[in-house]
Amino acid sequence: MSASVFAQTVRLAATLCLPLALAAALSGCVTESSGQETAAGAPPPPEIVAHQVVTSDIPLELAYMGQTAGSREVEVRARVGGILLRRDFEEGSRVRQGQLMFEIDPAPYQAALEQAKGTLAQAEANLAQNKRDAERMDKLFKGDVVARKDFDDARTAVETATALVDSAKGKVREASLNLEWTKVTAPIAGMTSKETRSEGSLVTTNTDASLLTSISRVDPIYVNFSMSGPEMMKIRKLRAEGKVAITGGGDFTVRLTLPDGADYPTTGRINFTDTQVDATTGVVKVRAEFTNPDGLVLPGQFVRVRLEGAHYKDVLAVPQGAVLNTQQGAMVWTVDAKNQIAPRPVVLGETVGNDYLIEKGLEPGERVVAEGVIKVRPGMTVTVRGDAPAPAAPPAATASEAAPKAAEADKAAGKENRS
Known part of the structure; x- marks a missing residue:
């Protein structure tokens, strides 16, 4: 065997023996006579995320599907019969009130x-x-x-x-x-639709054959949507009890989300709320009005309507993930000043976004477990994430440092055995 091969064999043997020496040194840290685990072997307390309950105003989010309509929509009809000689406007264009549109013979x-x-x-x-x-x-x-x-x-x-x-x-x-x-003029100003009778057609005054086109006034534009009867009653009741308020004491601010997902830049207002519930659908019809000088919103579009400005006054809220539903009702895990866990039954109110409003069971300033609810048990002490920085773990020993530390461990073990 050559000298180089012999040297490689020695290094390999030293590398294989190093883990065994470390294991022996670590096993010497535990005495056979105690029979108990040291503090280093105990599992650490579970880590949770706590949510502090505070009194605040929480926005009341209301959203509905709606459909746009012209603020005035008029059917242009022939009032006398005859041959339609010409059309004097461009389809889909704006016309002013009194402008000539059609001529009948x-x-x-x-x-x-x-x-x-x-x-x-x-x-x-x-x-x-x-x-x-x-x-x-x-x-x-x-x-x-x-x-x-x-x-x-x-x-x-x-x-x-x-x-x-x-x-x-x-x-x-x-x-x-x-x-x-015989000269048909525009009854209102607005955007024209497609003609229904072309030049040379015979126009009569009956319902079906008298329609020539239609005009929609798009500035302002209307948005029709519906609210369920129970929801309308609940909002009115909460406002009357002072639990819900609208900023400025006025009415809702209305915003639109267009079919392409973009937000309409101008806010609107509610200009009509029906005074009765539809007996067939059980909804209350509501109409909002928006300025539309550029004609960006067209009649007949489906849009999303958001009512803003309302908020719940001075309420407590917790994340939905903090609430457990049991046979005895809803409960949360509370965390005291010593980071100890205790169960607490609560009475839930409305659902707002990802939170529950709390009507009874909690006081401002208390903390509840928001994440990690399945890890905790009554009386358990936990580590609250974010309360204090976790102690840094010691760096791992390198291979060059392991041999001296193993030798020191062997010496300590020998003294212990002699004693």
């Missing part, structure tokens, strides 16, 4: 107006003749030339002719309106 209505005017002229001429006859008959009657009946007939003829004139004037007015209505 006016020729038949122009002719009807002229005919009505002719009838009116005839009626007026007939009335003038009857008035002249009545004046002559009046003179003859006063001169006792004609009978009373002839005089009455003349007066009746004047009254009849007057009525015919009034009727003819009505026909002229009707014909004028029909002619005017």
Whole structure:
């Protein structure tokens, strides 16, 4: 065997014997006569996270699904029938009130107006003749030339002719309106929808065929949503009892989350709350109003509505993970000043986010176990994470340091045996 091989064998043997020497040294630390474990062998106290209970105002979170709608939505319909000659606006564009939108063939209505005017002229001429006859008959009657009946007939003829004139004037007015209505104008300002009748179509005045398009006013925009009847009653009761308050003493601040997940930059307000519960669905209809000058929100979109500004006043809350549900009811583990554990029954209130409101069982300043509830038992002492820094563990010995320490341990063991 060469010298180099011999040296490698010696180093390998020393490396294998080192763990055995360490084990022997450690085993010498425990006396056979005591039969008890030392403090180093006892398990450390479990580590938990404690939550200190304090009185605070907790926001009341209310969120619902809603649908947008124009603040005014009008169907543009034809008031007279005829052939649709042209459309005078661009679909989907903004129009102002009174702007010309459609034109229906006016020729038949122009002719009807002229005919009505002719009838009116005839009626007026007939009335003038009857008035002249009545004046002559009046003179003859006063001169006792004609009978009373002839005089009455003349007066009746004047009254009849007057009525015919009034009727003819009505026909002229009707014909004028029909002619005017051949030009369909925008009843309100807003955004137009798609046309339902194209140029050349026959338009009639019945319900189905009279619709031409629709207009929605999108500034302001409405958002319709619903609250359940019991929830509405509960909020009103809590406000009346002073347990829930709204910032500033006013109404909710309304925020929108758009379909793409973005928050609408402007807040809104509730402008309508129904006074009755829907008998079919059991909900109360609510409507909010938002300014929408750029038309960012369109009618018919589904959005998420959040009501902000309300909060529970001076309440105690604990994380839901701190509460255990037992056969005797809800309970929590409390941690005293000595970090000892004790059970405590509690009465739970509303659920707010990830917390429970506590109505009875806890006082401000007390601590409860928030994490690690399955590790603890009554009377146990625990380590509260964050209360004090944990002692640093000694660094592990390197291989070069292990041999001298093992030798010292062997010497100590030999003295102990001799004694």
